[in-house]
Every structure is written in C-alpha cells, then in structure tokens.
Amino acid sequence: MIRMSISKDATIHPSAIIGEGAVIEEGVVIGQNCRLGHHVIVHRGTRIGDNVIISDQTVLGKSPFKAVLSAITADKTFDPLQIKEGCVIGALCIIYLGATLAEQVFVGDLASIREEVSIGRRTIIGKGVTVENRTRVGARCKIETNAYITALSRIEDDCFIAPEVTFTNDNYLGRTEERKKHFKGVTLLRGARVGANATVLPGLTIGEDGLLAAGSVLTKDLPAGKVFLGVPARYFGDVPEEQLLKNQTFYIAETQKGDEGC
Structure with missing residues (x-):
C-alpha cells in the first residue's frame, strides 16, 4: 500500500475518503463527505467544501511560477484556493492558488484553472480547457x-x-x-x-x-x-x-x- 502524507495541521472531516498516495499540506480544510482520488495533492491553505469529488492525480492550490519573459503572471502572494460545496473535479487537473470555484462547478479531466480566476455556480469547465489568470466566469x-x-x-x-x-x-x-x-x-x-x-x-x-x-x-x-x-x-x-x-x-x-x- 502506498502511504499518504497528511499534515497534522490539516482539518479533514471524518467522513471524507482519501485515496492512496495523497499529499495534504498544512492548513488544508476538507469538508464532510468529500472523496479524494489516488495521488491527489492539496497544497497548503486550500479550502474544500462539503460533498466535493476530486479525481486521481489532480493538484489543488498550486503556486504559479513566473518565467523570465512572463508579461502577465504576477509576482505576489495569493489567497488560498477555495472550492465550494458539491464541486466535481476530474483527473490530472491543476487549479492554482487564488482561484475560487463556486457551488456545483464541474471541471473535466486535464483542465487548468489559473490564479485569480473565479468560476460561478454550476458552470462546466470541459476536458482540457485552460482558463488563464485574472479571469471571471459567471454562473451556468x-x-x-x-x-x-x-x-x-x-x-x-x-x-x-x-x-x-x-x-x-x-x-x-x-x-x-x-x-x-x-x-x-x-x-x-x-x-x-x-x-x-x-x-x-x-x-x-x-x-x-x-x-x-x-x-x-x-x-x-x-x-x-x-x-x-x-x-x-x-x-x-x-x-x-x-x-x-x-x-x-x-x-x-x-x-x-x-x-x-x-
């Protein structure tokens, strides 16, 4: 069995199910009835609401890197990632620090959601979609x-x-x-x-x-x-x-x- 790495400073509801090989850093909050797949990585401070499903090998709360020639990526401190109640996130997704997903958002496999992005209620982000930084997407x-x-x-x-x-x-x-x-x-x-x-x-x-x-x-x-x-x-x-x-x-x-x- 592959061991999990869960910080003692994380708050995880007893009803949550965590897959093998998961990494959950300090300050993470995971609500009730959540399901995290195998090898999910949840970076520090991420907030996950109730009844959220996270599929295998997804990365949550990733810090953005700024390339030498980056023109838009900001070199700053971002708020923690927030994923509200009832969201479903597919496999191999990357969702960055500073993003907010409202209730019942669906994110397909391989999608990327950058920092300072907000996604409204019940919106669908399809497979392989990229939503770049400082973007707002409304509801439905x-x-x-x-x-x-x-x-x-x-x-x-x-x-x-x-x-x-x-x-x-x-x-x-x-x-x-x-x-x-x-x-x-x-x-x-x-x-x-x-x-x-x-x-x-x-x-x-x-x-x-x-x-x-x-x-x-x-x-x-x-x-x-x-x-x-x-x-x-x-x-x-x-x-x-x-x-x-x-x-x-x-x-x-x-x-x-x-x-x-x-």
Missing part, C-alpha cells in the same frame, strides 16, 4: 473541450463556448514593451455563444445573446442578439427568438430561484 456557463480562455477575460452568466475556441489578449503578438499597456482579454456578456474553433481577437466584446459561428475569426465587437459568421466575421442575421436566453426553460427556472451570478 459551459466551456467545452480544449477551449482556451486567455488572461484578463470576463464571461458573464449562461454563456456557451464550444470546443477548441481560442480567446486572445495581445494585439502586438509578443513584440514591443508598448503591448504591456494594452493587454485585454475577451468579454462575453450574458448568454453569448461561440461556435467550435472560433477565434476572438483581443479586447473584443460579444453582446448579450450574441452568436459567433463555428470557425469564425472575430475582429470587431459583436452586438447583442446578432449572428456573425466568417473570416473575418461579419453580420449574418439575428439570433432566432426561440434561442434567446430569456426564452429558455432552464434560465426562467433559475432566475425565478434567484440564482444569479457567482
């Missing part, structure tokens, strides 16, 4: 397999991001010191949707219920309720009335319960 969003969410982005509630979508934040493509004054991620307003393999250029906004079609490259802001398509993406039509967020059964039910934002 779906970010699907291998999507890349660049640093400094903001995604409001009920947005949909299909597989292989890429957000960008540097119009200078790594050249000149001037670029550091202009870093800006992508903003998706409530109910915005982005199709598979689409690319959104730095600093752009997709308005409420806006839709960027699969394979498109967005080079200008996309207005609310409009469909853009192509390379570069241009106006194609209006989002059909029956697809508007306000007409979705799940949205009506959630808003009646007051489930707004993270």
Whole structure:
C-alpha cells in the first residue's frame, strides 16, 4: 500500500475518503463527505467544501511560477484556493492558488484553472480547457473541450463556448514593451455563444445573446442578439427568438430561484 502524507495541521472531516498516495499540506480544510482520488495533492491553505469529488492525480492550490519573459503572471502572494460545496473535479487537473470555484462547478479531466480566476455556480469547465489568470466566469456557463480562455477575460452568466475556441489578449503578438499597456482579454456578456474553433481577437466584446459561428475569426465587437459568421466575421442575421436566453426553460427556472451570478 502506498502511504499518504497528511499534515497534522490539516482539518479533514471524518467522513471524507482519501485515496492512496495523497499529499495534504498544512492548513488544508476538507469538508464532510468529500472523496479524494489516488495521488491527489492539496497544497497548503486550500479550502474544500462539503460533498466535493476530486479525481486521481489532480493538484489543488498550486503556486504559479513566473518565467523570465512572463508579461502577465504576477509576482505576489495569493489567497488560498477555495472550492465550494458539491464541486466535481476530474483527473490530472491543476487549479492554482487564488482561484475560487463556486457551488456545483464541474471541471473535466486535464483542465487548468489559473490564479485569480473565479468560476460561478454550476458552470462546466470541459476536458482540457485552460482558463488563464485574472479571469471571471459567471454562473451556468459551459466551456467545452480544449477551449482556451486567455488572461484578463470576463464571461458573464449562461454563456456557451464550444470546443477548441481560442480567446486572445495581445494585439502586438509578443513584440514591443508598448503591448504591456494594452493587454485585454475577451468579454462575453450574458448568454453569448461561440461556435467550435472560433477565434476572438483581443479586447473584443460579444453582446448579450450574441452568436459567433463555428470557425469564425472575430475582429470587431459583436452586438447583442446578432449572428456573425466568417473570416473575418461579419453580420449574418439575428439570433432566432426561440434561442434567446430569456426564452429558455432552464434560465426562467433559475432566475425565478434567484440564482444569479457567482
């Protein structure tokens, strides 16, 4: 049997189940009915709420490293990672210090969530997704397999991001010191949707219920309720009335319960 390494300064509810080879550092708090898989590493100070599932070989509360040429990674002290009640986190994920996952977030295998990221209630982060630092993701969003969410982005509630979508934040493509004054991620307003393999250029906004079609490259802001398509993406039509967020059964039910934002 492979031994666990659990700090005497960690607080673990007696009902929690810890897999073989787990490492749990000082100051960690693990709530009731949690299940941690084999070889999970929980770094110091991490807070895990009740009824959380963590799959094998996931790393929680990792400290960010700053490369010599890093332009955005901050050299600072971060708050502990917080994972709220009912979250499910897949295998081989890395979630950094300073991140916060609200209740019932689902994180697929191999996903990476960087420091100073907040994820809202019931949001799905798909397999292999990367959410870079200083990004906010709202409630009930779906970010699907291998999507890349660049640093400094903001995604409001009920947005949909299909597989292989890429957000960008540097119009200078790594050249000149001037670029550091202009870093800006992508903003998706409530109910915005982005199709598979689409690319959104730095600093752009997709308005409420806006839709960027699969394979498109967005080079200008996309207005609310409009469909853009192509390379570069241009106006194609209006989002059909029956697809508007306000007409979705799940949205009506959630808003009646007051489930707004993270």
